[in-house]
Amino acid sequence: MNTSHTDQLKRFLEKSIEAKQALLQDQEQLGAFDRAMQAIIACYRQGGRLYIAGNGGSAADAQHLAAELVCRFGKERPALPAEAFTVDSSILTAIANDYGYEHIFSRQVEGKMQPGDLFLAITTSGNSPNILRALERCRAQGLTSILLSGHQGGRAAALADHVILAKGAETGTIQEQHIVIIHALCHTLEQTLFG
Template identity: 55%
Template sequence: MDQAGEAAIRDHLVRSQEAFARAVNSPAFAASILAAAKAIRHSLAAGGKLLIAGNGGSAADAQHIAAELVGRYKRERAGMPAIALTTDTSALTAIGNDYGFEAIFARQVQALGRPGDVLMAISTSGRSPNILRALEAARDRKLTRIGLTGEIGGDMTRHCDVTIAAPSAETALIQQLHIAAGHAICSYLEERHQQ
């Protein structure tokens, strides 16, 4: 038996449990998720769409959340317009090559975003330059800006209309809380979505 390996796994699970307990006991965390869900619902009801951006694991979270909305989360219903800005490799590489990596999301927001749409920007540190540029582009295009970050929040908090700050400083735990927040938003939207 690999006792050291088992102990490391249990330690991770305990840290995860503690992070979720902090989230459950944080009125601000739940309130920010609800505010984000309401902003997205308002946009979708008015014919808007949700754009989602993130790097690395947060890129996977962007795709995950978009898939839950375009497809389904728990029940059959009409699809909701959500686009992960992390999936078009031709656009990402062309924009990155021509304008720099910092512009890969901002350029897509400029092209796809319309007033009344929502940008969900995900950065565990809150300092990702390409996420900050996307938030600036969203402001200029009059999109509602939702930020998912960690307890520090970084620079992105001052660029967001709603900030969901996971109560942790550990990247992996922040990401776990982000996907839980994303699922909570999907559940809220799905329960209130018109067929």
């Protein structure tokens, strides 16, 4: 066994545990999660849909969340309507080509979302231009938005209705917490709506 390799793994595990412990003790962020959950539950109870967007690893997280909601997370139940704005390559490339990459999500907010729908933005930095434009479009259309981010939430924190901030200084550590938050979101929805 190569101890330098296992030492690296141990360091990553320790950072992950420390960040999760910090989030576990942060009453402000726990309250933010609760308020965001209330908004998502209200959206679904009123017949709305959840739309999700992110870039890179956060795009994968957006798709992961949509899959858990449409399929299932932990129990048999009716499908919940959810869509990741990252999955249609024709829409993404057309918007990026004709309007610019910063518009790939805002045009979809404009074209797909209806009153009562909810937008969830995932960005570790909170400064992705396409996320900022999408949150601005939500504001313009009177749509509720949730931001799942890290650090202080960047410029996106001022644009979203609900802001949940993961702990940690590194992108990977923040992304790990985002997955935990996403899984908690799915479990909470299933228990509340179908328990």
